[in-house]
Amino acid sequence: MIVVAKTLFILLAVMLFFAPLLTWIERKQSAVMQDRIGANRADLFGMTFLGLLHPLADLIKLLAKENVVPAEANRFLHALAPILSAVPAVIAFAVIPYGSSYRFGDFEITLVAADIDWGVLYLLAIGSLATYGAVLAGWASRSNWSMLGAIRTTAQMISYEVTMGLSLVGVFMVFGSLRLTDIAAAQDTTFRLFGFLDLLPGLLPAGPGWLDGVRLPAWGLFLQPLAFVLFFTCILAENKRPPFDLPEADSELVAGYFTEYSGMRFGLFYMAEFVEVVVIAGVMTVLFLGGWSIPWLSQQTLIGGVGSLLGVGFATAFCMLLHVACFFAKVAFMIWLQMLIRWSFPRFRYDQLMDLCWKIILPLSLLNVFLTAGGILLAERVGGGG
Amino acid sequence: MLSEYLGVLLMLGIAVLLTVGMLLVHLYLGPKRDFEAKLEPFECGERPLVSPRQRHSVKFYLVAILFVVFDVEAVFFYPWGATFRETGVPGLVAIAIFTLPLVVGLIYEWRKGALEW
Numbered sequence: 382m383i384v385v386a387k388t389l390f391i392l393l394a395v396m397l398f399f400a401p402l403l404t405w406i407e408r409k410q411s412a413v414m415q416d417r418i419g420a421n422r423a424d425l426f427g428m429t430f431l432g433l434l435h436p437l438a439d440l441i442k443l444l445a446k447e448n449v450v451p452a453e454a455n456r457f458l459h460a461l462a463p464i465l466s467a468v469p470a471v472i473a474f475a476v477i478p479y480g481s482s483y484r485f486g487d488f489e490i491t492l493v494a495a496d497i498d499w500g501v502l503y504l505l506a507i508g509s510l511a512t513y514g515a516v517l518a519g520w521a522s523r524s525n526w527s528m529l530g531a532i533r534t535t536a537q538m539i540s541y542e543v544t545m546g547l548s549l550v551g552v553f554m555v556f557g558s559l560r561l562t563d564i565a566a567a568q569d570t571t572f573r574l575f576g577f578l579d580l581l582p583g584l585l586p587a588g589p590g591w592l593d594g595v596r597l598p599a600w601g602l603f604l605q606p607l608a609f610v611l612f613f614t615c616i617l618a619e620n621k622r623p624p625f626d627l628p629e630a631d632s633e634l635v636a637g638y639f640t641e642y643s644g645m646r647f648g649l650f651y652m653a654e655f656v657e658v659v660v661i662a663g664v665m666t667v668l669f670l671g672g673w674s675i676p677w678l679s680q681q682t683l684i685g686g687v688g689s690l691l692g693v694g695f696a697t698a699f700c701m702l703l704h705v706a707c708f709f710a711k712v713a714f715m716i717w718l719q720m721l722i723r724w725s726f727p728r729f730r731y732d733q734l735m736d737l738c739w740k741i742i743l744p745l746s747l748l749n750v751f752l753t754a755g756g757i758l759l760a761e762r763v764g765g766g767g
Numbered sequence: 768m769l770s771e772y773l774g775v776l777l778m779l780g781i782a783v784l785l786t787v788g789m790l791l792v793h794l795y796l797g798p799k800r801d802f803e804a805k806l807e808p809f810e811c812g813e814r815p816l817v818s819p820r821q822r823h824s825v826k827f828y829l830v831a832i833l834f835v836v837f838d839v840e841a842v843f844f845y846p847w848g849a850t851f852r853e854t855g856v857p858g859l860v861a862i863a864i865f866t867l868p869l870v871v872g873l874i875y876e877w878r879k880g881a882l883e884w
């Protein structure tokens with residue numbers, strides 16, 4: 382029962398709240414950035430709510446459109462491709478923790494739909510399944526534009542999959558686990574920003590005492606800054622969002638691999654893209670932004686502090702709400718960042734895209750692995766943390 | 768524990784039901800007015816001159832081969848990375864020996880021009 386509730390909560394939050402809202406945010410943010418007004422026409426009894434009804438109107442419109450399948454297309458694969466594209470995007474959210482574990486008397490609850498011990502691998506595996514949807518869509522349509530889009534997709538997605546995996550290795554090394562709940566919990570603490578100065582004893586004059594008091598949250602972003610940049614780039618390219626939208630490139634390939642799709646079948650590709658934006662934001666939050674943790678305020682301190690005033694049960698519930706709110710606030714921030722990137726940069730050329738992957742990100746992520754290894758060994762030698 | 772996977776199964780079930788359901792509703796609600804020109808693949812109003820299913824540039828196949836090599840490498844990195852604090856220096860030496868031929872291979876491909884698009 383608990384599992385059902387947890388699964389439904391995250392599904393509803395993502396599919397009914399974030400993804401539809403995103404289609405609106407994307408239009409509005411692009412409009413603001415391009416000095417336009419943006420979607421504001423769909424109304425209910427004359428009220429437009431700033432255009433917030435557009436996602437609903439879109440859904441109804443797409444459901445009521447004709448389903449056109451090209452005469453020479455493979456009808457079965459043509460129907461299967463949008464499902465293969467949308468389902469992996471949705472189920473990736475199963476392993477992302479949106480809160481810590483909380484204990485109410487004998488009852489313990491961990492806020493994640495499926496607490497798998499190889500969660501990161503699950504994410505990467507599910508992420509690469511989405512390639513099949515795009516490739517089959519292009520192949521089954523039997524159209525030149527779709528085919529070009531499908532080939533570009535294949536090469537782009539498999540290239541970035543390699544670097545996406547490699548750039549994450551440093552993160553596992555720091556947190557010592559593949560389980561996403563462990564990774565998130567490991568970030569619910571702080572580390573000394575100037576701790577690395579312990580490595581050079583006697584070389585520097587002793588700094589002022591307050592330097593020791595400067596502490597940062599032990600987030601992946603601060604422990605693995607290079608991995609953050611590399612992984613974020615790769616995961617954006619994996620989702621085929623601009624500036625990496627070469628498989629769809631509307632100005633050259635019409636719409637790439639889903640040129641021949643109409644109605645709700647097109648809608649599923651569209652939905653998959655926006656659900657993936659939320660998944661990316663969730664993954665980035667858990668791995669690099671501390672997941673549900675509140676900076677400088679660990680779960681123990683919070684429950685202890687509030688619990689001494691108002692009782693432990695209340696404090697735990699309060700802490701749970703605060704953590705979930707904190708998680709979704711960070712997710713919203715990452716979504717905003719992605720939208721900003723999407724509307725700020727022009728599209729790459731295909732050779733630039735491939736060079737970026739194989740010549741820049743791949744060597745850098747290998748370098749990051751060995752730098753991290755050296756860093757951890759040095760830190761263990763002096764007994765400092767991180 | 769297999770019960771951990773219940774959430775995944777549940778989500779998979781809901782996702783499949785939802786997507787298939789939406790496609791079925793769409794098939795039922797949408798109009799059906801087919802005629803020959805509408806069923807042609809999109810090609811700026813022309814009939815397609817060439818079939819899309821022909822040979823493609825060898826570069827795409829090269830990328831696929833590189834992918835196999837490096838993805839397998841990445842998979843070997845995961846368990847090592849997750850247990851790095853236990854294996855320590857011997858583990859690091861082992862993975863360095865494992866990585867060296869791959870780095871040499873990468874440099875070779877680079878110099879040979881396999882990475883030029």
